[in-house]
Amino acid sequence: MATATFEPRIVAFFCNWCTYTASDLAGTARLAYEPNAPVIRVMCSGRVDPQFVLKAFEQGADGVLVGGCHPGDCHYQEGNYKALRRFRLLKRVLTQFGVDDERVRLEWISASEGDRVQHVVNEMTNQLRRLGPWQQARS
Amino acid sequence: MADKPKVAFYWCASCGGCEEAVVDLNETILTVVGAVDIVLWPVAMDFKKHDIEAMPDQSIAVAFINGAVRMSEQEEWVHLLRRKAQMVVAFGSCAHLGGIPGLANLNTGAEVFDTCYRDVQSVENTAGTRPQLKFVIDDHTLALPEFFDSVKSLDQVIDVDYYLPGCAPPADLIWGAIQAILTGALPPKGAVLSPNKAACDVCPRKDSKPDKIEIAEIKRVATHIADPETCFLAQGFVCMGPATRSGCGSRCVEGNMPCRGCFGPMDEVYDQGAKFLSAFASILSPKDEAGIERLLDQIPDPAGTFYRFSLPTSLLHRRKSGVPV
Numbered sequence: 151m152a153t154a155t156f157e158p159r160i161v162a163f164f165c166n167w168c169t170y171t172a173s174d175l176a177g178t179a180r181l182a183y184e185p186n187a188p189v190i191r192v193m194c195s196g197r198v199d200p201q202f203v204l205k206a207f208e209q210g211a212d213g214v215l216v217g218g219c220h221p222g223d224c225h226y227q228e229g230n231y232k233a234l235r236r237f238r239l240l241k242r243v244l245t246q247f248g249v250d251d252e253r254v255r256l257e258w259i260s261a262s263e264g265d266r267v268q269h270v271v272n273e274m275t276n277q278l279r280r281l282g283p284w285q286q287a288r289s
Numbered sequence: 290m291a292d293k294p295k296v297a298f299y300w301c302a303s304c305g306g307c308e309e310a311v312v313d314l315n316e317t318i319l320t321v322v323g324a325v326d327i328v329l330w331p332v333a334m335d336f337k338k339h340d341i342e343a344m345p346d347q348s349i350a351v352a353f354i355n356g357a358v359r360m361s362e363q364e365e366w367v368h369l370l371r372r373k374a375q376m377v378v379a380f381g382s383c384a385h386l387g388g389i390p391g392l393a394n395l396n397t398g399a400e401v402f403d404t405c406y407r408d409v410q411s412v413e414n415t416a417g418t419r420p421q422l423k424f425v426i427d428d429h430t431l432a433l434p435e436f437f438d439s440v441k442s443l444d445q446v447i448d449v450d451y452y453l454p455g456c457a458p459p460a461d462l463i464w465g466a467i468q469a470i471l472t473g474a475l476p477p478k479g480a481v482l483s484p485n486k487a488a489c490d491v492c493p494r495k496d497s498k499p500d501k502i503e504i505a506e507i508k509r510v511a512t513h514i515a516d517p518e519t520c521f522l523a524q525g526f527v528c529m530g531p532a533t534r535s536g537c538g539s540r541c542v543e544g545n546m547p548c549r550g551c552f553g554p555m556d557e558v559y560d561q562g563a564k565f566l567s568a569f570a571s572i573l574s575p576k577d578e579a580g581i582e583r584l585l586d587q588i589p590d591p592a593g594t595f596y597r598f599s600l601p602t603s604l605l606h607r608r609k610s611g612v613p614v
Contacts, residue, residue, distance in 0.1 A: 248609030
């Protein structure tokens, strides 16, 4: 049961070239947003191993946000397409594991879209506040 | 007789294939029997729980335990064997990773009972009878073990010294493990007693794998006949080889079946299903969402396919309770 005081912990994997730069831009532009999504910088959204997403949940995260370059804009040509395919397949597996749809999100955010980082993090944080914590099964 | 090391074999939630695997040692088993004193082997010999309970702690040299832990009785047995044995080897995929029974972790225990005692077409159970832990009839109390909500691998219940992977472990690995135990030539505790290399690395079809694989259509062995020479992934079949440990002798591939992952992951991987998912998604050819979704629709049960043998030991362990299937 979600309570008014529940603050979700979101692990954000942002690609170096687009979304991480966008979050930097949000900072320099003094766009305030929820502090619930500490960012892990990866070189490419294609570097986000599905194990990282599961590990985040296993370690107590309530949601995982992956940010990459728009299709066609990948610094490594194909990385974000791989991320998209992995994400779509992972989503199907996570649904079978009972992980709510809102807990895992992939967003294309270019280096100029600082306001988009603000919007996505705020929106996801609010959704997870309503949804409540992820309850990880213990072995 | 008294000087020979004592060995126990036990089975938990398993199919009996691991027992077959021991018998598959053929004549070698006579050497094993000559070298050790078997004190417990339910499939073949008549020893009871009280026989083991009467033994001093640590008096068994090694206990080979196969099967996942699914019921309270199995939990009691493996705790007992851990107490009595100096070394415990998780024998086969179910003890190692959870195995096929572990797929039930996509359901709750109650759902398994509903299917078995209500929903299957061959069951007529209008009274809604379910197995009970206790039942009193004519002043007699009958008891059944508890059926847990989750299936567990052996190391999720007791401390495990070594793992013999496979569904079932092949005879050469079993013999190699027994020799290593008898001579003391063992790797560090916790090791999986099989090479830490991917199955693809030693696959007989390795040379047919193109430099770059692109899958535009996913094929299934139920609906397509695989070419007997070509890399399964190159043909579009889901083959777990890239994310699966070798040592199996490529038995499935030799039988023209893609790898299903029974040897579990390599040492560096902590979630076999996710690792395979990662590799497989990267070689699919579509780049647009609609094309990707259309292709993924061709995998009817991705969790059951990628975690066929390892669901209980996956990072998430099971489907979240209370979420409908």
